[in-house]
Amino acid sequence: MARIEIENLDKSFGQTQVLREVSLSIEAGEFVSVLGPSGCGKTTLLRCLAGFEHIDGGRIEVGGQVVSTPERHLPPERRGIGVVFQNYALWPHMTVAKNVAYGLKIAGVPRSERETRVARVLDLVELGALAQRRPADLSGGQRQRVALARCLAMESRVVLLDEPLANLDVHLRSALEEEFAAFHARSGATMFYITHDQAEALALADRVAVMDRGRIIQFDRPEALFRQPASETVAGFIGEGRVIEAEDIRPLGDGHASASLLGQPVRLRCAPGQRGQDRGRISVHPGDLQLLSDDLQPGIEAHVTRATYRGAYLRAELAAGPSASVPLSINVAAPSSLDRGQRVRIALRDGWVIPDPVTPTTQP
Amino acid sequence: MARIEIENLDKSFGQTQVLREVSLSIEAGEFVSVLGPSGCGKTTLLRCLAGFEHIDGGRIEVGGQVVSTPERHLPPERRGIGVVFQNYALWPHMTVAKNVAYGLKIAGVPRSERETRVARVLDLVELGALAQRRPADLSGGQRQRVALARCLAMESRVVLLDEPLANLDVHLRSALEEEFAAFHARSGATMFYITHDQAEALALADRVAVMDRGRIIQFDRPEALFRQPASETVAGFIGEGRVIEAEDIRPLGDGHASASLLGQPVRLRCAPGQRGQDRGRISVHPGDLQLLSDDLQPGIEAHVTRATYRGAYLRAELAAGPSASVPLSINVAAPSSLDRGQRVRIALRDGWVIPDPVTPTTQP
Amino acid sequence: MELAMNRSGRPLRALRHLTRAGDEHAVVALLVLFVGLLSVAPLARLGYAALMPDGSFNGARITELLGGRRVIEATLNTVWISISATALATVIGTAAALLAGLSDMRSRTAWVFGFVLPLMIPPQVTALAWVQAFSPASPLLGALDLSLPPGTRHPLYSAGGIVFLLGLYNAPLVFLSVRASLHRLPAPLIEAARSAGAGALPVTRDIVLPLIRGGIFAGAALAFVSSIGNFGIQAMLGIPARVPTLITLIYQQLNSYGPSALNDMALLALLLAVLTLSGMALTAWLGRRGDQRVNSAARPPRLSLGRWRMPVTLLAWGYLALCLVLPLTALLGTALVRGYGQPLSAETLTFENFANALFHHPGIRDAFLTSLWLTLAAVAVLVPISVALGYILSWRRGRIARALMIASELAYALPGIIIGVAMILFFLRPLPFIGTGLYGTIWVILAAYLSNFLALALRPILGGYAQMDRALDEAAQLTGAGLLTRLRDIVLPSLAPAAMASGVLVFMTAINEIQVSVLLVSSRAQTIGPMIIFLEEAGSSTLAAAVGCLMVALILVLMLASLLFRRRLPPGVLPWQD
Amino acid sequence: ETTLTLYTSQPPEQAQSTVDAFEAAHPDIKIEWTRNGTSALMNVIRAEIEAEQIQPDLLLVADNINLGELKAGGHLMAYPEAPVEGYDAATYDPDMSYFGTKAITTGIAYNPEIAEPVESWAELLTEENRGQIAVPSPLYSGAALNHLHALINAEGIGWDFYQGLNDLDIVPEGGNGPATKAVASGMAKYAILVDANALRAKADGSPIDFIAPKDGVSFITEPVAIMSTTEHPDAAKLFVDFLLSEEGQKLVAEQGNLPIMPGVAGPEGFPELADMKLLGYDADTAVSTDAETRAKFSDIFGL
Ligand SMILES: Nc1ncnc2c1ncn2[C@@H]1O[C@H](COP(=O)(O)OP(=O)(O)OP(=O)(O)O)[C@@H](O)[C@H]1O
Numbered sequence A, B: 001m002a003r004i005e006i007e008n009l010d011k012s013f014g015q016t017q018v019l020r021e022v023s024l025s026i027e028a029g030e031f032v033s034v035l036g037p038s039g040c041g042k043t044t045l046l047r048c049l050a051g052f053e054h055i056d057g058g059r060i061e062v063g064g065q066v067v068s069t070p071e072r073h074l075p076p077e078r079r080g081i082g083v084v085f086q087n088y089a090l091w092p093h094m095t096v097a098k099n100v101a102y103g104l105k106i107a108g109v110p111r112s113e114r115e116t117r118v119a120r121v122l123d124l125v126e127l128g129a130l131a132q133r134r135p136a137d138l139s140g141g142q143r144q145r146v147a148l149a150r151c152l153a154m155e156s157r158v159v160l161l162d163e164p165l166a167n168l169d170v171h172l173r174s175a176l177e178e179e180f181a182a183f184h185a186r187s188g189a190t191m192f193y194i195t196h197d198q199a200e201a202l203a204l205a206d207r208v209a210v211m212d213r214g215r216i217i218q219f220d221r222p223e224a225l226f227r228q229p230a231s232e233t234v235a236g237f238i239g240e241g242r243v244i245e246a247e248d249i250r251p252l253g254d255g256h257a258s259a260s261l262l263g264q265p266v267r268l269r270c271a272p273g274q275r276g277q278d279r280g281r282i283s284v285h286p287g288d289l290q291l292l293s294d295d296l297q298p299g300i301e302a303h304v305t306r307a308t309y310r311g312a313y314l315r316a317e318l319a320a321g322p323s324a325s326v327p328l329s330i331n332v333a334a335p336s337s338l339d340r341g342q343r344v345r346i347a348l349r350d351g352w353v354i355p356d357p358v359t360p361t362t363q364p
Numbered sequence C: 001m002e003l004a005m006n007r008s009g010r011p012l013r014a015l016r017h018l019t020r021a022g023d024e025h026a027v028v029a030l031l032v033l034f035v036g037l038l039s040v041a042p043l044a045r046l047g048y049a050a051l052m053p054d055g056s057f058n059g060a061r062i063t064e065l066l067g068g069r070r071v072i073e074a075t076l077n078t079v080w081i082s083i084s085a086t087a088l089a090t091v092i093g094t095a096a097a098l099l100a101g102l103s104d105m106r107s108r109t110a111w112v113f114g115f116v117l118p119l120m121i122p123p124q125v126t127a128l129a130w131v132q133a134f135s136p137a138s139p140l141l142g143a144l145d146l147s148l149p150p151g152t153r154h155p156l157y158s159a160g161g162i163v164f165l166l167g168l169y170n171a172p173l174v175f176l177s178v179r180a181s182l183h184r185l186p187a188p189l190i191e192a193a194r195s196a197g198a199g200a201l202p203v204t205r206d207i208v209l210p211l212i213r214g215g216i217f218a219g220a221a222l223a224f225v226s227s228i229g230n231f232g233i234q235a236m237l238g239i240p241a242r243v244p245t246l247i248t249l250i251y252q253q254l255n256s257y258g259p260s261a262l263n264d265m266a267l268l269a270l271l272l273a274v275l276t277l278s279g280m281a282l283t284a285w286l287g288r289r290g291d292q293r294v295n296s297a298a299r300p301p302r303l304s305l306g307r308w309r310m311p312v313t314l315l316a317w318g319y320l321a322l323c324l325v326l327p328l329t330a331l332l333g334t335a336l337v338r339g340y341g342q343p344l345s346a347e348t349l350t351f352e353n354f355a356n357a358l359f360h361h362p363g364i365r366d367a368f369l370t371s372l373w374l375t376l377a378a379v380a381v382l383v384p385i386s387v388a389l390g391y392i393l394s395w396r397r398g399r400i401a402r403a404l405m406i407a408s409e410l411a412y413a414l415p416g417i418i419i420g421v422a423m424i425l426f427f428l429r430p431l432p433f434i435g436t437g438l439y440g441t442i443w444v445i446l447a448a449y450l451s452n453f454l455a456l457a458l459r460p461i462l463g464g465y466a467q468m469d470r471a472l473d474e475a476a477q478l479t480g481a482g483l484l485t486r487l488r489d490i491v492l493p494s495l496a497p498a499a500m501a502s503g504v505l506v507f508m509t510a511i512n513e514i515q516v517s518v519l520l521v522s523s524r525a526q527t528i529g530p531m532i533i534f535l536e537e538a539g540s541s542t543l544a545a546a547v548g549c550l551m552v553a554l555i556l557v558l559m560l561a562s563l564l565f566r567r568r569l570p571p572g573v574l575p576w577q578d
Numbered sequence D: 001e002t003t004l005t006l007y008t009s010q011p012p013e014q015a016q017s018t019v020d021a022f023e024a025a026h027p028d029i030k031i032e033w034t035r036n037g038t039s040a041l042m043n044v045i046r047a048e049i050e051a052e053q054i055q056p057d058l059l060l061v062a063d064n065i066n067l068g069e070l071k072a073g074g075h076l077m078a079y080p081e082a083p084v085e086g087y088d089a090a091t092y093d094p095d096m097s098y099f100g101t102k103a104i105t106t107g108i109a110y111n112p113e114i115a116e117p118v119e120s121w122a123e124l125l126t127e128e129n130r131g132q133i134a135v136p137s138p139l140y141s142g143a144a145l146n147h148l149h150a151l152i153n154a155e156g157i158g159w160d161f162y163q164g165l166n167d168l169d170i171v172p173e174g175g176n177g178p179a180t181k182a183v184a185s186g187m188a189k190y191a192i193l194v195d196a197n198a199l200r201a202k203a204d205g206s207p208i209d210f211i212a213p214k215d216g217v218s219f220i221t222e223p224v225a226i227m228s229t230t231e232h233p234d235a236a237k238l239f240v241d242f243l244l245s246e247e248g249q250k251l252v253a254e255q256g257n258l259p260i261m262p263g264v265a266g267p268e269g270f271p272e273l274a275d276m277k278l279l280g281y282d283a284d285t286a287v288s289t290d291a292e293t294r295a296k297f298s299d300i301f302g303l
């Protein structure tokens, strides 16, 4: 019941065009993440949706109602949209509990129900004990959680979240991730979730919109983004992907293609309509590479440029190719060690041939 | 040249004791991360070090000089310590370039040198083009980078960072992580790095201090934290570890022990002095578990309670044990699927017997 | 989700939506009406009297009057004296706010009390006290062995003297405005500078001052307007010094005879208004440049004065001794004798004046109660109106906002006596619909106060808005709260220090108000300021001084009493409390 | 019952007692009164005239020139039958538009602790008094303006006196209040002052005394007048009658001013009216030459 339809949205601040022809069609009840580098316009898109910014071109519909065109603008308080702000925007003069209860009070929820709902939401974000504190006396992460609780309590039909978990530790983060999923399942609200953390985006969202420099460059299911990125930018952005050059790409017809990578024959996935190419760009994730322990197998020669400890595994940055010009990343299971400069041999187990940029939207 | 020595530091805000007997001894030039849940006192510890808070007990020495005791307090501007703040703390009335140059100007660096240094640092954080903007016209991540640049430019002998990468996307993050490492190597500065992101902490730090409720509960190398957590809290906090109960723990003498987990015999690592125990708590990471495809091998029965897509792999939450009361997490390589409720069999490949809590510091 | 929606009740919500729809428009309409009725209309009536004396425009008369040698000279004097006095007041007021708000100077609370109190002493009293203190016969200079030889021109009888006293007198205005800004300055910005190696001085110069610039210039605007329209000091020092200024010329015009006196006075008043508005526009422009938005959640930091702590404390108290103790002792010395000029000694000491003021003159008591009532009413109306007006002016751009801005400053730009005349002209006729006129009642005085002090109340609040994070309001907007609700629940509390500063400014200025009320009082509505003047004129200086002392004492008691409630108030609201 | 509106510049207690006495004598007439300084009242009336909404029926204000101005504007009602027998013709308007009710003289006040009494205006102009004489300004004070008109029309005094003041570096300023204070506090030796101010301060114990110079004092008569717009002319006339009656004049003495009806005794300590030389002038001429006079005054003092 609360479909969001964004068509050809344009938005500039003075001379700078911040959003360019953004179109998104979000199903009612869908969970959509927006992923993109810092400064690409995510927050601005959210502010247009919420009604804080007037738009310069295009239109926005929410639940079948036109809420924004350059001429017409429904004020935020009449859109029934909840927002969790990037900078918290807590009301400094109210206690935590009051911050959370305020919207309910405005909506006319009776006191007793209000109190139970506030208590429940605060417990959810593990802030029950701090209900009487003021925002100034909280740590950064605690403030973030209050902002979250404030929005959750409202149970709006459309909820926009601007990096709601950015300042939280992993535990709380996964707890709240779960809570988002549960809240979403329970309420059926349409969620629009901005993040720069792809793990979050991929884990939570039904679909992910990847933004770059004011444009949406791909809007697809998480698996598709990861395994079949539509452009180099997406490929490079998702899942610590690397884009490298392969030669002699020959489609095999079953969604696969054969190619040659740094002189080694490899088997790749490709789009159904992929044509044969002498040179092409392919997308590779660290997990697609395997360290060869055995010197006899054919493999790609590389040397380690940096190895960092990541707990469960060791992440190694490699330089491969004749002039060590092809950078690759690989994860190596933990109880092992790799040193800077060490020479290794690797094999490519999977990869995706990035389709030719035919549509102009993939151009920045 | 800039050793940091913290002894029995106490700090309260009114009635709330925020830091309790914190002692840390940081070598000159060491890179130390402080990791801990939101609200545990990380920022407060940093503020005491920087000199923004007077301390209530204990002492802090930097580079052999006593900078804080309850009686004596060296003001921040005379400590020569650089700080990157959690909320950026950019000066809104100065352009990006001026923000970065200010400290150098105060330090009396001549104009021409100042300009080159500022330009270099801004290029480093990819903000060269925005040098003349004001902080208000930047996105959240861009502001974060300015804050970073401002601190990098000062090249202090001690640098404190409060979640400097919290708002950045993965790419910038890993670029800046590398930059921190390089900066550290180049300058030999002592770095004190607060984060709630363990990947960051583990990757960057020489040693990591894990805090909980105002105490340091373990201060050790990253590998040790991950593989040999000293307490349940640390075990539960690092590497998405789970703490579960095992029975019949029998040390084998070579740093290993045999035990029984949910009726299955398992082999675990343990501390050299570990005694035999009928029941004990063990720490298990998702990577320590393996999905058994083959029904014949003996394994632990469990069912899937939630499966989320993480790009390279699928994360499954499992419930094991007779009454499905033991929660476990497992990572499954990506091109596979697990559904909620599906029954699986798993094997434990590694685990660590958490030593008995003998020292009172592990009590919160 | 169905559940969530239905629980709050669909029809109810629809109704609420309906009332909310016009919410903002209704507020804007109300503000336009308020400003239009109380500011624009009376002043337009005055402008009409000034420019069209007999219903027709006569350019020659205007050029002749404004082009006269004396008017030009007075205009030039007015401009440079007001600018210099503003500069002095700004420097002193800002320094005081920094000392009280940012330093670890000793006994700050008591000092702040003393610093704002002189606002309460009528300027004539202050000026007279200074003149006496530095006259050749002064006991003070005599005691210090610095007596001027008789026959020398009094040092304060000079343009410099006017600047000096106006500067001192208006410094608390700047102080209040700057302090409100300072209180919203977030600690990390200062801490970041300190960790960059900047000590107290560079931090103040490079970080603090630029960030509170909005507050400083708002205060400067107040000081400018207050200086340019201050008749008491300009006349008492300027006339003996033969330094004519516009306000003294206007008073001369008011006292002259002839059918055109009122029209000529109105014309001079317009000239003064133009000067004042230019000054306010200039300060507003200077104060607005650049971005001073800071995010909320501030804990005011303190910078250590180090070894300067003792000297600075002494200096600050020395300043107070001069500015507060000097006029206050003069006032008290007069109130405690029967006849003015009697030396205060065991024989002459009497409390008769106080007894008279308190018990034997019901007129004084009535006048005081009327003033208190009017002042509180003005505060109660102006602060909420200013908060709403500030919202529109700060966060809604557009023609209406700009017009409101100019209109609301208009009235403050005129000296009080002119407002009084404008109010008479406008409110004399019976009002439409009501049938009776407000003239001669207490309501016309209230209307004049509202009109004259609107800009005064607005200034600190605009400064507060400049520093407020708009997301706070946006977050509340999303809950569906209408503009009025948000103003009450979110904006007003966040602006509390600024709102309080504005309330205190209005209170302090209105309780003793003379220039506006003197034309509007009647036997039915008498206020305390003119009452003191009448007593003075009728030769009862000692009684007048006793009333003045009682007023100061009362304000002091109110200020102290406010401290009792400090725990219940948001931090930073009371200017005299840390 | 009729209600009259009175604008008066009498001090509040005086105004109240005048009104009370009148209402006691005429119980069917009520008086609403507004009390303010003369110049403030005149500004109010001018504004009322500008708005064509004149409020008062009666005026009882300080001096002739103000009323002369109103008379010239046609705002005063003539009352030819007013009971003025026995009154000096100088105390009321020849056209019977306003009538003096008392005499408030302006003479010389001095501080006996630092100055000697003088006999005439000219004696003030000595070098020892440089900067030591407080003079209310005609540009601000009605009484001072009256004094100026009286002195410049007086033989042997004239503009030379003011010229002489300027030569002694004296600038007229403010009204009678500050001048009283200046003498009482010793900041000035002498002041040009109205009798009541000086004598009341003296009675309160201030170091001040009053001299009526031999060559004459100026005086104001606090005239009463009826506005031409009044709707109750008969009741208003009764008020005038009351003030000019013997009862009314005794009240003046009780209030601490000199009555002008011959035979009614003045208050304690006041000089006898008969012993003083009164300096009068023609009010109508004064109104018409007022602008010139002020201009000349300003020129002399460089204001
Ligand atoms: N008021 C403004 N005036 C001018 N430019 C602005 C303004 N607000 C944002 N911008 C610019 O618009 C661009 C997009 O900003 P936005 O805040 O939407 O980025 P974002 O994607 O949310 O980034 P982040 O992840 O860092 O928060 C940025 O380059 C920013 O500098």
Ligand SMILES: Nc1ncnc2c1ncn2[C@@H]1O[C@H](COP(=O)(O)OP(=O)(O)OP(=O)(O)O)[C@@H](O)[C@H]1O
Residues within 6 Å of the ligand: A136, A137, A138, A139, A140, A141, A142, A167, B013, B014, B016, B018, B036, B037, B038, B039, B040, B041, B042, B043, B044, B045, B086, B196
């Ligand atoms: N001024 C204060 N008054 C009272 N309590 C405070 C104050 N400042 C911080 N606290 C409390 O001290 C504890 C530690 O706060 P701190 O900011 O150090 O946490 P943190 O570890 O940095 O958390 P985060 O990761 O969320 O930033 C928190 O519980 C917080 O509520």
Ligand SMILES: [Mg+2]
Residues within 6 Å of the ligand: A042, A043, A044, A086, A162, B139, B140, B141
């Ligand atoms: Mg953003």
Ligand SMILES: [Mg+2]
Residues within 6 Å of the ligand: A139, A140, A141, B042, B043, B044, B086, B162
């Ligand atoms: Mg923190």
